[in-house]
Amino acid sequence: xxxxxxxxxxxxxxxxxxxxxxxxxxxxxxxxxxxxxxxxxxxxxxxxxxxxxxxxxxxxxxxxxxxxxxxxxxxxxxxxxxxxxxxxxxxxxxxxxxxxxxxxxxxxxxxxxxxxxxxxxxxxxxxxxxxxxxxxxxxxxxxxxxxxxxxxxxxxxxxxxxxxxxxxxxxxxxxxxxxxxxxxxxxxxxxxxxxxxxxxxxxxxxxxxxxxxxxxxxxxxxxxxxxxxxxxxxxxxxxxxxxxxxxxxxxxxxxxxxxxxxxxxxxxxxxxxxxxxxxxxxxxxxxxxxxxxxxxxxxxxxxxxxxxxxxxxxxxxxxxxxxxxxxxxxxxxxxxxxxxxxxxxxxxxxxxxxxxxxxxxxxxxxxxxxxxxxxxxxxxxxxxxxxxxxxxxxxxxxxxxxxx
Numbered sequence: 001x002x003x004x005x006x007x008x009x010x011x012x013x014x015x016x017x018x019x020x021x022x023x024x025x026x027x028x029x030x031x032x033x034x035x036x037x038x039x040x041x042x043x044x045x046x047x048x049x050x051x052x053x054x055x056x057x058x059x060x061x062x063x064x065x066x067x068x069x070x071x072x073x074x075x076x077x078x079x080x081x082x083x084x085x086x087x088x089x090x091x092x093x094x095x096x097x098x099x100x101x102x103x104x105x106x107x108x109x110x111x112x113x114x115x116x117x118x119x120x121x122x123x124x125x126x127x128x129x130x131x132x133x134x135x136x137x138x139x140x141x142x143x144x145x146x147x148x149x150x151x152x153x154x155x156x157x158x159x160x161x162x163x164x165x166x167x168x169x170x171x172x173x174x175x176x177x178x179x180x181x182x183x184x185x186x187x188x189x190x191x192x193x194x195x196x197x198x199x200x201x202x203x204x205x206x207x208x209x210x211x212x213x214x215x216x217x218x219x220x221x222x223x224x225x226x227x228x229x230x231x232x233x234x235x236x237x238x239x240x241x242x243x244x245x246x247x248x249x250x251x252x253x254x255x256x257x258x259x260x261x262x263x264x265x266x267x268x269x270x271x272x273x274x275x276x277x278x279x280x281x282x283x284x285x286x287x288x289x290x291x292x293x294x295x296x297x298x299x300x301x302x303x304x305x306x307x308x309x310x311x312x313x314x315x316x317x318x319x320x321x322x323x324x325x326x327x328x329x330x331x332x333x334x335x336x337x338x339x340x341x342x343x344x345x346x347x348x349x350x351x352x353x354x355x356x357x358x359x360x361x362x363x364x365x366x367x368x369x370x371x372x373x374x375x376x377x378x379x380x381x382x383x384x385x386x387x388x389x390x391x392x393x394x395x396x397x398x399x400x401x402x403x404x
Contacts, residue, residue: 001090001091001095002021002091002092003021003027003091003092003093003094007021007022021092024255024258024275024276024278024279025278027092027093027279028092028251028278028279028281028282029282030088030092031088031089031091031092031093031279031280031282031283031286032088032282032283032285032286033286034087034088034091034092034283034286035084035085035087035088035282035283035284035285035286035287035290036084036286036287036289036290037290038080038083038084038087038088038287038290039080039081039084039286039287039289039290039291039293040290040293042080042083043077043080043290043291043293043294043301044294046077046079046080046301047074047077047294047300047301050074050075050076050077050301051074055074055075055076055122055123064365064370064373064374070298070299073299073300073301073302074300074301074302075118075122075301075302075303075304076115076118076119076122076302076303076304076306077291077294077295077301077302077303077304077306077307078111078114078115078303078304078305078306078307078308078310078311079111079115079306079307080287080291081240081287081288081291081303081307081310081311082107082108082111082287082306082307082310084283084286084287084290084291085107085280085283085284085287085314086104086107086108086283088279088282088283088286089103089104089279089280089283090104092279092283093276093279093280094276097155097273097276098149098153098155098156098273099273099274099276099277099321100276100277100279100280102145102146102149102150102317102321103277103280103314103317103318103321104280105142105145106142106146106313106314106316106317107310107313107314108310109138109141109142109145109313110138110139110142110226110309110310110312110313110314111306111307111309111310112138113130113134113135113138113139113305113309114230114304114305114306114307114308114309114310115305115306116130117129117130117135117304117305117306117309118304118305118306129305130305135309136223139219139222139223139226139227139313140219140223142222142313142317143215143218143219143220143221143222143223144215144218144219146218146222146317146320147211147214147215147216147217147218147219148211148215150214150218150320150321151184151211151214151215152211155272155273157183157271157272158183158185158269158270158271158323159263159269159270159271159272183197183269184197184198184199184210184214185197185198185269185323186198186323186324186325186326187268187269187323187324187326187327187400188326189326189327189330189397189400189404190400190403190404191404192267192404193267195269195323196326198210198213198214198217201213217325218320221316221319221320221325221328222313222316222317222320224316224339225312225313225315225316225319225328225332225335226309226312226313226316227312227339228312228332228335228336228338228339229243229308229309229311229312229313229315229335230305230308230309230312231335231338231339231342231367232308232334232335232338232367232369233302233303233307233308234338234367234369234370235297235369235373235379235382235383236295236296236297236298236299236379236380236383237292237295237296237297237299237383238369238382238383238386239303239307239308239311240288240289240291240292240295240303240307240311241288241292241296241383241386241387241390242334242335242386242387242390243284243288243311243315244285244288244289244292245387245390245391245394246315246331246332246390246394247281247284247285247288247315247318248281248285248394249331249394249397249398250277250281250315250318250319250322250324250331251277251278251281251282251285252398253322253324254274254275254276254277254278254281254318254321254322255275255278256268256401257269257270257271257274257275257322257323258270258271258272258273258274258275258276258277258278259275266401266402268401269323271321271322271323274321274322277318277321277322280318281318284314288311291303291307296383297379297380297383312335315332316328319331327397327400330393330396330397330400331393331394331397332393333389333390333393334386334389334390334393337368338367338368338369339367341362341363341366341367341368341371342366342367344362344363344366345361345362345363345366346366348360348361348362349361369382369383369386
């Protein structure tokens, strides 16, 4: 909203300094700053309100050190994360941008599903929360919306710089003056001039049905990443800190992919209008870091499913929007290994119970962070090491821009 106000003031009255709102870098910095202020300033008020309403976490005794001391800690803190992302985005981003619209819909959609799950757990005293099938239906619904919009919307186009092109500076902001195309291509990491076109995955599928395959891929990614973030949110500060490094990496990808000069230099797909996502990503990173003020050990508030599902869902949508979804296993490696640890544990337990009559385990406990807790490592050290791994994976992900 402020973007439109200052743009109007700059054009009509030549107001000194108003033109700075045209720059993505300035608006991203302001969005991150405002997000931090909102989270830190209003986070305490939210915690007090949740305590007053007795919105506390009901902890199951899993035999972990210090676990039962967390009983009664306010949950549903993801509300402040969502607010701290949405408000700065509304103020500083171009709201007609299709990528911004999708990102806002994604965080609100998944946040609503998580809120409903937390609400049932806290107020209905149902430890199971929202039935798993309804969560999956919600995730499929978001994936369906995102997939259809990215495939069919007129503003979602790309330009491939594998062939030399000559462009004049005045054409940079005019999307339609380029020979832009509707594309189902995505980036294959570590390979030069080699993108994957979803049309080539199943070549026998007629072109008019390619959208079905694309939508199914989007649904799978949204579901997998949101569940991964949900599972990762198990100890103080783990999900928020990990998500901050992921969000920063996606901001860099969005900026490079949305910039004509950088995308041509790096020989990556130019995605007109995708640069606007930097504002959303900056607010996202600010919200995650600000949330750590209260969520780091010992946590004063938990994000709950309200925050974890929203974080995972929006990370998936951002990665898909900038055509970097094949990098998710690297970038979101912490989410992936946490998810895999649960799948491996459950699968092996069922297999050995069927074969030997008793279930056996690979890990002392899953998800993986609980395994290390069982080994006697303090949770703050586990979180710090997982953050370190997440930052390392983010650097590897960025390195794919040149290592091809």
